[in-house]
Amino acid sequence: MDLFIHQVLAGLATGGIYACMALAIVMIYQAIHHLNFAQGEMAMFSTFIAWQLIEWGVPYWGAFFLTIVVSFIGGVVIERTVFKPLHNAPILAHIVAFIALFAIFNSVAGFIWDFTIKSFPTPFGQESLFGSGLMGAHDAGMIGVTLVLLVLLFLFFRNTRVGLSMRAAASNPDSARLVGVRVGWMIALGWGMAAAIGAVAGMMIAPVVFLEPNMMLAILIYGFAGAVVGGLTSPGGAVIGGFAVGIIENLAGTFIPVVGSELKLAIALALIVTVLMFKPTGLFGARIVTRV
Amino acid sequence: MSDPLLKVTGLQGWYGRIQALYGLDFEVPDKGVVTLLGANGAGKTTTLRALSGMIQTAGEISFAGQSIAGKVTEDIVRLGIAHVPEGRGTFTAMTVEENLQLGAMTRSDTRAIAEDIERAYAYFPRLAERRGQQAGTLSGGEQQMLAISRALMLRPRLMLLDEPSFGLAPLIVEELFAILVDLKEKEGLSMLVVEQNAALALEIADEAYLIETGRLVMSGPAQQIGSDENVRRAYLGY
Secondary structure, three states: HHHHHHHHHHHHHHHHHHHHHHHHHHHHHHHOOOOOOOOHHHHHHHHHHHHHHOOOOOHHHHHHHHHHHHHHHHHHHHHHHHHHHOOEEEEEEHHHHHHHHHHHHHHHHHHHHHOOEEEEOOOOOOOEHHHHOOEEHHHHHEEEEEEEEEEEEEEHHHHHHHHHHHHHHOOOOOOOOOOOOOOHHHHHHHHHHHHHHHHHHHHHHHHHEOOOOOOOHHHHHHHHHHHHHOOOOOOOHHHHHHHHHHHHHHHHHHHHOOOOOOHHHHHHHHHHHHHHOOOOOOOOOOOOOOOO | OOOOOOOEEEEEEEOOOOOEEEEEEEEOOOOOOEEOOOOOOOHHHHHHHHHHOOOEEEEEEEEEEOOOOOOHHHHHHHEEEEEOOOOOOOOOOOEEEHHHHHHHHOOOOHHHHHHHHHHHHHHHHHHHHOOOHHHHHHOOOHHHHHHHHHHHHHOOOOOEEOOOOOOOOOOHHHHHHHHHHHHHHHHHEEEEEEEEEEEHHHHHHHHHHHHEEOEEEEEHHHHHHHHHHHHHHHHHHH
């Protein structure tokens, strides 16, 4: 039983990473109805920016918020320069652009900061909580940050006019234009917010996995898994999905002898497929009821 | 005679490379109701979409003395043209109240917006009962009421209505048009109504235009058009 609880808590800790990433994925999905493959690399690049700022002597929280702002602007600029011209292009063109972004961010990061592994500071400290070694302070802090982000997003989409406009632009662009919503800018805003959330995810994840250009590869897949399991239309679902993936991965790795650590990724992917088979919109995805 | 609110001259419109409108001229007087009649595919919806800047156009469109040809939809809305689109354009995943708030997207007078929402509920009490409900779950008639209310939230000077009676039960249609008459008479709202149900549209309109394959073939006072035996048989089908 002790082992079980221990593994669940450890799963919750890694799940926090996936939940954070899943949140960024849902954000961009809301805006453009595609999964952005370059999301992880954008987050990684943001994290390097934060690392560089800290190296230059900027205090942690200064670097943290500056990175969020820079990432937001970067996201908006990417949408305006790359994806706005592609607006009416077929999906495959978007996918090619995602892959190009992926490669560009990955190699530019390697070019500027090289591929050696760097440690990234945590603002929460390294000691373990409750003195039991079950969960580290950083893990708890990361979960807290994810939940705060989730609440902020929820309030933003429910209670602000911009949030309402963004939802309108995503769900019915033509109608949104007819009430005066500037749909193009809402999409750009979605990109900016996704990049900013990704930056937060990256800065929370980096102390755990260490900073290097390929740090997001596996995490992006787990993040996708979390987002899809929870429902791509539901930020709350995505966070729960992220935690679920973390816990299931850990429990399977511990209690199913054949799985071990090699098959953990396979478990995540099997989970995606299973959920999609039974609930195509994810566990918490909105089923939109329509009467005609 | 005062200047018309909307004056369209030589309006052409395209869907991609296919031309759908071939030089329309028509006017909507201030506080007047004009209807555009014609068969399926004649270009009625296209005309409204052209006015809202949703398709590529050529020709002159002047609204309240200002040229709006070539402007983007979002800017045209801000001048006070509300468009109730074909198929109602409901934001299905949002609540009734959120749909109404979106209608007032371009306004910033929070208190007046709240008042207008209550006013919409007064016109359509059934929406008030369902204010927290997902709009996609409303019946067709209720969604049409919501679409009109959403358009009114703009406090428009001109409302474009695309087939408001489409797919609705006769009783609901009657209720809806009674409210449109109210809006015309009490609020002095100008409207351009596209309808397949010509008899209905001619009842509330002052002027009518007949459109056939992207060209206007006849125009005149609504009463006169409605009582012309030949026109009725040839174009209106009743």
